[in-house]
Amino acid sequence: MERGRTNHLRLMGAEQHTLFAEAELETPGFSFVVRSMQIDYLKPARMDDVLDVVTWPVAVKGASITLGQEVWRGEVLLVKAEVRVAFISEGRAQPIPKALRTLLKADLD
Amino acid sequence: MTKPNLDGEIRAGRHHMEVRVYYEDTDFSGVTYHANYLRFMERGRTNYLRLLGADHRALFEDAQNEAPGFAFVVRSMAIDFFKPAFMDDVLEIITTPTEVKGASIKLVQQCRRGDDLIVEARVRVAFVSGGKAQPIPKALRLAIEAVHLPSETTARL
Numbered sequence: 532m533e534r535g536r537t538n539h540l541r542l543m544g545a546e547q548h549t550l551f552a553e554a555e556l557e558t559p560g561f562s563f564v565v566r567s568m569q570i571d572y573l574k575p576a577r578m579d580d581v582l583d584v585v586t587w588p589v590a591v592k593g594a595s596i597t598l599g600q601e602v603w604r605g606e607v608l609l610v611k612a613e614v615r616v617a618f619i620s621e622g623r624a625q626p627i628p629k630a631l632r633t634l635l636k637a638d639l640d
Numbered sequence: 641m642t643k644p645n646l647d648g649e650i651r652a653g654r655h656h657m658e659v660r661v662y663y664e665d666t667d668f669s670g671v672t673y674h675a676n677y678l679r680f681m682e683r684g685r686t687n688y689l690r691l692l693g694a695d696h697r698a699l700f701e702d703a704q705n706e707a708p709g710f711a712f713v714v715r716s717m718a719i720d721f722f723k724p725a726f727m728d729d730v731l732e733i734i735t736t737p738t739e740v741k742g743a744s745i746k747l748v749q750q751c752r753r754g755d756d757l758i759v760e761a762r763v764r765v766a767f768v769s770g771g772k773a774q775p776i777p778k779a780l781r782l783a784i785e786a787v788h789l790p791s792e793t794t795a796r797l
Contacts, residue, residue, distance in 0.1 A: 533675065565674045569718045 532600045532612060535584035536563070539598075543634060553630040558620035561628075566595060570612040580604050589613070591635045594624050642694045647687040648733070650695070655688035655735040661725050671724035677759045678717075681749045684733035685712070685765070692783055702779035707769035710777075715744060719761040729753050740781050743773045 540563070544551040554561060576582055583603040590597040595617045602610040618627045627635075648657025659680050667673040689712070693700040703710060725731055732752045739746040744766045751759040767776045 562669065565721055567718070567720045569716075571716045572714050575713075 532584060532586070532602070532610075532614070535586040535600060536598065536614070536616070539586045547634050550630040550634050554628040557628040557630070558618075558625055561618060561620040561625070563596070563616040564619055566615045566617045568612055568614050570610065572610055574604075574607060574609045576602070576604060576609050582609065588635050588638050591627070591632055591639065593626050594618050596627070596635060642691055647690055648684070650688070650691050653736065655684060655691065655733075657684050657687055657733045657735075659683065659731050659733060661727055661729045661731065663727060666727055671726060672729075674721055677719070677721070677751055677761075680731065680733050680751060681735070681759075681761055681763070684735040684749055685747065685763070688735045696783040699779040699783040703777040703783075706777040706779065707767070707774055710767060710769040710774070710780075712745070712765040713768055715764045715766045717761050717763050719759065721759050723753075723756055723758045725751070725753055725758050731758065737784055740776065740784050743767050743775050745776070745784065 581604070583605075585599075585601045585603065587599050588596055589599045595615055598614045598616065600610075600612045600614055601608060617624050618631075619625060648655055650656075661672050665672050665676045730753070732750075734750045734752065736748045737745055738748055744764050747763045747765065749761045749763055750757060766773050767780075768774060
């Protein structure tokens with residue numbers, strides 16, 4: 532699920548290069564750290580399974596984002612989680628720059 | 641066989657165990673990688689059960705007869721990451737059972753560095769035997785409840 536979150540951000544950065552560059556200027560070396568997770572383990576996955584990890588933003592607040600994540604094997608839901616990540620820059624929680632917030636909010640359901 | 645320095649100990653209804661944060665436990669930003677607390681807490685639960693089994697061998701054998709090859713699997717976790725832990729820190733992993741009911745046990749687990757609460761998790765583990773969730777055998781429930789639950793819960797016995 533960490534890989535899902537990392538790649539989700541990576542793809543957003545690739546698609547919206549200017550907005551990410553703006554955020555980088557405003558808050559140099561920003562990153563997201565996990566603040567809390569609520570995880571339900573519903574079914575086991577086994578050796579050699581191919582899993583589909585689905586990640587989507589469910590809420591974007593001042594300094595944190597809540598993501599929904601699910602792990603599927605085909606039609607079977609194995610794990611579901613709600614993850615809150617805090618935005619940090621220079622070692623401290625910071626408000627998420629507007630450019631980045633706009634970008635994340637665009638994907639909200 | 642249990643080894644106090646490896647397995648930790650049960651004191652006043654709580655399992656205590658120390659882990660040191662090694663380089664391999666940190667991520668690229670130099671703090672303990674969040675998923676590693678899940679491993680630390682798993683070790684806490686495993687050692688807690690190990691000590692329980694050592695202290696209550698007869699009860700565990702009863703449980704083993706009733707539900708052969710039993711195990712506990714994590715059903716859900718709610719985890720709060722409050723503060724970072726760093727390379728060389730010694731963390732205390734404290735495991736407290738809060739409820740033993742039907743086919744599952746609820747635990748609260750804390751990772752502390754001295755007075756600092758680093759991570760806290762509420763964990764529900766399900767009892768499985770023969771690949772299916774099963775009611776926890778009475779013998780095992782007694783082993784957990786008798787000595788190790790905090791007083792308010794023990795009072796019900």
